[in-house]
Amino acid sequence: MSQVSYETITSLKRKIKDTEVEIDLLKEESNKGSIIAEFNKLELERRLEKLRENLKYVYESQAKETVSIRMYGDSVEYGKISNRVLVSVLGGFQSVLDSIASVAEGAYNAKGKIKKDAKHLSDFKVCGTFAGSFGIVMEKDSGQHEVSQGSLKTNQVVRGLFDVLENSTDSELLIRHISPYGKRTIKNYREWLKELKDNAVNLEMNWSDESAEIRRYDIMYNKSDDIIYTLDSLEEVFNEEKTIVGILTGINIRRNTFELNTDGGIIKGTSTLETLIGISNKIGSEVKANMIISTIKTNDYITKTMWYLVNIIS
Numbered sequence: 001m002s003q004v005s006y007e008t009i010t011s012l013k014r015k016i017k018d019t020e021v022e023i024d025l026l027k028e029e030s031n032k033g034s035i036i037a038e039f040n041k042l043e044l045e046r047r048l049e050k051l052r053e054n055l056k057y058v059y060e061s062q063a064k065e066t067v068s069i070r071m072y073g074d075s076v077e078y079g080k081i082s083n084r085v086l087v088s089v090l091g092g093f094q095s096v097l098d099s100i101a102s103v104a105e106g107a108y109n110a111k112g113k114i115k116k117d118a119k120h121l122s123d124f125k126v127c128g129t130f131a132g133s134f135g136i137v138m139e140k141d142s143g144q145h146e147v148s149q150g151s152l153k154t155n156q157v158v159r160g161l162f163d164v165l166e167n168s169t170d171s172e173l174l175i176r177h178i179s180p181y182g183k184r185t186i187k188n189y190r191e192w193l194k195e196l197k198d199n200a201v202n203l204e205m206n207w208s209d210e211s212a213e214i215r216r217y218d219i220m221y222n223k224s225d226d227i228i229y230t231l232d233s234l235e236e237v238f239n240e241e242k243t244i245v246g247i248l249t250g251i252n253i254r255r256n257t258f259e260l261n262t263d264g265g266i267i268k269g270t271s272t273l274e275t276l277i278g279i280s281n282k283i284g285s286e287v288k289a290n291m292i293i294s295t296i297k298t299n300d301y302i303t304k305t306m307w308y309l310v311n312i313i314s
Contacts, residue, residue, distance in 0.1 A: 096185060
């Protein structure tokens with residue numbers, strides 16, 4: 001269970017217990033005919049019911065990942081969509097998610113089929129549709145009372161997708177965020193954008209994770225040319241995992257960056273917000289860092305090296 005969910009549930013349980021105690025204290029006065037006590041008791045009972053409803057909602061929210069995709073544009077009617085367009089949208093979404101999940105399972109330069117474990121991480125089920133123009137809702141259950149390691153990884157996979165989407169309009173940031181996920185992800189994302197452009201379909205994507213945090217992003221097909229151009233420019237991407245020892249000299253939460261002082265010099269790279277927050281207490285200390293090193297060659301023969309911090313081993 002995430003820290004946010006744990007704190008919220010603990011707080012609600014404490015309020016429920018305190019309210020129950022207050023109601024018990026008022027019952028005796030209410031039984032004696034006190035109108036004020038009876039009124040206060042009724043108010044507290046209403047409050048108790050509301051608190052219990054909120055607790056139930058939090059449990060339900062933290063037990064699943066939910067992604068909704070609204071498709072709209074000239075080729076999408078209100079409440080109707082071509083089967084070919086729908087398959088294209090969902091297929092593109094799934095292929096990008098699968099390739100990110102493959103990296104999450106340790107296949108950094110994978111070729112061939114996506115492994116079963118990676119498919120399990122990205123396996124969402126369509127559970128509903130809605131109009132406006134045409135939308136679908138997908139869910140992945142994570143267990144009612146605790147989030148398994150698998151669901152935590154699903155969270156990381158979807159978060160990785162949204163990190164790529166949200167940084168797509170800046171070519172440098174796009175390269176920095178997508179390169180750790182390898183050439184397959186780059187290829188699948190490019191093909192997805194081209195399909196959306198060919199079908200003249202815009203997407204509004206919403207994600208609610210197990211702690212009920214919501215992220216939203218719009219993919220506008222008429223603004224995809226620059227993104228496709230950036231992705232086309234990445235001729236070669238080679239990723240390798242490596243353990244690096246050094247002193248953590250700084251992190252920037254706002255930019256999702258870190259700095260590590262090693263025997264070979266200063267390493268500057270990126271990581272997830274959660275990882276950086278988790279290691280903020282290690283600034284100034286020597287750490288053993290699990291890294292993905294991305295070597296990128298562009299079609300104009302420029303070679304770049306990107307550093308991505310997966311986690312701190314010790």
